[in-house]
Amino acid sequence: MFGLKRKPRKKRSRTRGTLFIISCLLIGSALLRIGDDAGRALAKVGESDRSDLVTDASPQACEPEPDVAAMLEAFKQREDRVALREQQVADRMRALQIADTEVTRKLGQLQEAEEALRATLALADTAAEDDLSRLTAVYQNMKPKDAAILFEEMDPQFAAGFLGRMDPAVAAGIMAGLSPQAAYTISVILAGRNANVPTE
Numbered sequence: 001m002f003g004l005k006r007k008p009r010k011k012r013s014r015t016r017g018t019l020f021i022i023s024c025l026l027i028g029s030a031l032l033r034i035g036d037d038a039g040r041a042l043a044k045v046g047e048s049d050r051s052d053l054v055t056d057a058s059p060q061a062c063e064p065e066p067d068v069a070a071m072l073e074a075f076k077q078r079e080d081r082v083a084l085r086e087q088q089v090a091d092r093m094r095a096l097q098i099a100d101t102e103v104t105r106k107l108g109q110l111q112e113a114e115e116a117l118r119a120t121l122a123l124a125d126t127a128a129e130d131d132l133s134r135l136t137a138v139y140q141n142m143k144p145k146d147a148a149i150l151f152e153e154m155d156p157q158f159a160a161g162f163l164g165r166m167d168p169a170v171a172a173g174i175m176a177g178l179s180p181q182a183a184y185t186i187s188v189i190l191a192g193r194n195a196n197v198p199t200e
Contacts, residue, residue: 136165144170148177156182160189 064072139147139162151159151174163171163186175183 132161132165136162139174140166140170144173145177147174151186152178152182156185156189160186160193164190164193 063069139150142150151163154162159182163174166174175186178186
């Protein structure tokens with residue numbers, strides 16, 4: 001019994017291997033056919049979906065509802081108003097910048113004119129003061145009787161101005177030559193010149 005060889009088993013294993021390979025080939029062929037048909041079916045479904053998408057994308061399908069359309073129109077009008085307002089503000093800002101530049105330039109010119117006027121007034125004041133000083137010196141150097149005749153004819157305010165600038169001794173000599181009425185009027189003016197000056 002132990003010396004017998006089992007040859008028939010080898011034939012069975014070869015048969016089984018061949019059957020297995022044939023069955024795998026058949027299953028693969030079936031899968032390929034099913035896959036090819038499935039691919040065609042999917043392609044057809046895809047085309048119909050695409051046509052649906054194209055028809056859905058028509059302008060009629062994109063039109064919003066009336067409420068939404070009204071709201072969108074209101075937003076657009078508001079955006080237009082805001083854009084117009086922004087443009088107006090920008091124009092006004094440009095105008096203000098131009099006006100500011102012009103005002104600055106005019107202020108500079110006014111300051112220059114003011115400085116020139118101050119210099120002119122200072123010259124005029126100095127010239128007037130020089131003229132008054134010279135005229136006062138002329139009246140002081142005149143004989144008191146001759147000066148009194150001139151001061152009698154002067155406006156009392158004007159005469160008081162000169163007498164107030166003179167040396168007191170010379171002014172006293174001129175006052176002595178005036179008429180009592182003229183001397184009194186000039187004296188009142190001289191006494192009241194500084195009456196309104198604050199004492200504190």
